[in-house]
Amino acid sequence: MNKNLGWNNVSSWYDNLVGDEGSEYHRFVIFPAIQKILDREKENIKNLKIIDLACGQGVFCRILRELSIKEITGIDISSSLIRQAKKRGSDNINYVTADVTKLLSQNGNLKYDLKSDYYDYLTIILSIQNISPITPVFKAASKLLKKGGSIIIVMMHPSFRIPQYSNWLFNEKNNRQERIIWKYLESEDIKIITNPGKKASGEKSTFTTHYHRPIKSYINTLSQFNLLTYHIEELITHKKEQKGIKSEVIEKAKKEIPLFMLIVAKKI
Template sequence: MKQNKYDDPDFFAAYNQMPRSVGGLDAAGEWPALRALMPELKDKRLLDLGCGLGWHCRYALQMGAKSVIGIDLSDKMIARAKALTDDPAIEYRRMAIEDIDFEARQFDVVISSLALHYIERFDDVCRSVFEAVVPGGSFILSVEHPVFTARAAQDWHYGTKGERLHWPVDDYQQEGKRDTRFLGSDVVKYHRTAATLINTLIEAGFTIKKLSEPQPTEEALAAYPDMRDETRRPIFLLIAAEKS
C-alpha cells in the first residue's frame, strides 16, 4: 500500500506546525546522531528516500554533494521542498519509495529519514537501494524504534493524575501492520523487530557499520523542553550500512 497522508490539507497543516518542520534539522532531536553516521558527502551523488521538505537534501548540498535527488509521494511535500530550495543541483521527484528504479550504481549515498516504517515491503526497498548504490556506498536510514512501533497505541501508560508512568511494550514479536494515530489522523505503519531490520539489510548484501538509538542533546532539550520524556525510551533507530 502506498500511503499518502501528507496531501490531506489538515494533516499537512498539522505537520507544518511541528518543531522539525519549522526549525529544520536543528529542531530534530535525532539529527546530531544521524549526521554523525553520514559519510563524507563532498562530490557524492545522493538519493533521499521520502525527502519531505528537503532539509537533508539541502544539507547534503551544503556539504559539497555533487548532485542530490529527493523523492516523495506527496505533491504538497515536493512543492514545499522546491519552494524552500534555490539550487539546480537538487532535483525533487514525486515518486513512491516502493517504485524506485534507478540505474545500477547511480548513487554514492542513499539516505532515508523516518519514512521506511510506512513501507510494507522493507526487503524490496533494501534490494533496490543495493542495486542503485556503488560498491562501498552508504545507506543511512532512520526509522521509528521497534520499541515505539510494537503497540499500535504508541503512547505512554498514565497515572491517575495524567502523569507519564512508563512506556508499555507488547506484541513485539508480532510484526506487521499497525493502525496508529498521528497528528490527529489514522496512519498505517509497519512494525518490525530490530533483528528483522538489521537482517533484512544484511540479506540484501549490506554490511552494518553502526547503530544508534539517540537521545535529544542538551541543546535540544533546552530549546524544546517537551523533548525531556524522549530520554526515557528510544523513539528512533538509526542504521549505517555499506554495500560490500
Template sequence: MPGPPRRPFRRQGPPPPPKDKGWDPVAAWYDKLVGEDGSDYHKHVILPATLKLLDPKEGESVIDVCCGQGVLVRPLLETGIARFTGVDASPKLIEAAKSRHGNNPRVKLLTADACKPGAWADGSHDAATCLMAVHDVPDPVAMFRNVAQSLKPGGRAVMVFMHPCFRIPRQSHWGWDAEHKIQYRRLDRYGSQLDIPITTHPGRKSGELTMFHHRPLSDLLSALGQGGLGVVACEELYSHRRSQPGPRSRGEHRAAKEFPMFIALKALRLG
C-alpha cells in the same frame, strides 16, 4: 517523556485504502508541522546523528529516499556535496521541497514510490539517507533494495527511524512506579508485525489516516540484508528534552537517558 512530532497516536480505525502517493493527503499538515528545517527532534537528535554516521564528503552525490519536504537538503549542501537527489511518493511534499530548493542547480527532486523500481535507483550515488520513513512503507525489503541499487558499489546508507523496541503506537507506554520513584517503559506487544492506522490532525472530529508498520528489529535487519545492504554501525538515539522540576523529574530524566526514541543504522551496499 513526550514523543517526536511524527504521527499523533489518537484513535484506531480501519486501515486506509492503498495509496501510491504516500503522505499526499496529509502533506500540508505535515509540512507545517515539520517545516523546512525539521522539528525540534530533527534539529537536536535526528539530523546531527544522520550527518555524523553519513560523514558526507565534498563533491559526493547523495540521495534522500522518502525525502518529504526536504529537511536534509540544506544540511547536506552545507557539507559541500556536489549533488542532492530527493525522492518521495507524495507530489505535494515534493512541491513543498521544490518551493524551497527547486532553483538550486545541485538539487534534483523526484516524485517516486520508494518501494517500486525506478530510474532513480541507478547506482550513481555515493551515499543515501532515509529519515523517519522505514515504518511508513509496507515493503521494507523493496525499499532497501532500491536504496542499495541507487548506490555505487560499496556505497553507504544511513536510516533513522522510530526505535521498534520501545516506540510502538498504542503498544508502548510510559508508567510511573511510585514506590521506587522511577518512570518505566511498558510494552504490550513487540514480536508481531503490526500495521497500525494513525489519525492525523489531532483535535478534529475526522482526519486522514496513515499507516505505521511495526516490524521487530530482527525482521528489519533481515530485510536490509535481503535488500542488499549490510549494517556496519548502529546508534540508539535518546531524547534531548527534560521535564520541568518536580517530584518526578529525577525519574523522568533517568528514563530519558535509558530508553531510546530512535535508532540509526549505517549500512553498505553488498556486492
C-alpha cells in the same frame, strides 16, 4: 487506499511542522546523528552523491545542500510534499515524485532515469515505518548505491516506541519511571492519527499507517541485498522534563530508553 493520499492530505500540516530547517527532533536528535556519520568523510564530503528516499518536503536535502554535497536527489510518493519541497527552493536538488517500493521495473532496472551503482549514501529518515513492503525498497537501495556506499535509516525505535503497544508508566512503589511494551515480535500495521491536535482545532484528522516490525526484519532484509549493517545508534529525546517532584526520575528514564534508532549498512 491510495498510499499517496494519506500524506497528500496532511502535506500543509507536515510542511508547517518541519519548516525550512526541520522539526525539533530533526534538529536536535536526528540530523546531528547523521552528521556524525557524514563527518567521517572529512574533505571528501563535497564530492558525495546522496539520495534521500521518502524525503517529504525536502528538509534533509536542504541540509545536504548546506553541506555542499555534490549531487542530491529526493524522492517522495506525495506530489503535494514534493511541491512544497520545490517551493522551499530546489536549486541543486533533483526532486522525483515516486513510490519507493516501485523504483525497479519488472526486469530489475531502475526507473525515473535513476542511475545504478551511483550513490555514496542513501538515506531514509523517519519514513521506513510508513512504507510497506520494505523488500523492494532495500533491493532498489542496493542497486542505487555504489559498492562500499551506505544506507542510513533513522526510525522510531522498534523495541521501545510502538504506537498503541508501548507507554511510559510511573511505578509509585519503586519511585521509578518505566517503559512498558506489550507487543513486539509480531509485525503489525497500526493505523495512527498523523496530525494530532488538528481535531481539537476543529480540523479533520488524517490517518496513516505505522508498519511495526521487529529489528531483525530490518537487519535481515537489508542483508538479503548485500547491505551489511555495521553501525547502530540508539538515540534519546532531547526534551527536558519540567521541574517537579517526579522530574528527576523521569529524566533518568528518558536518558536510558532510546526513542529513535539509526542503522547504517554498507553495500558489500
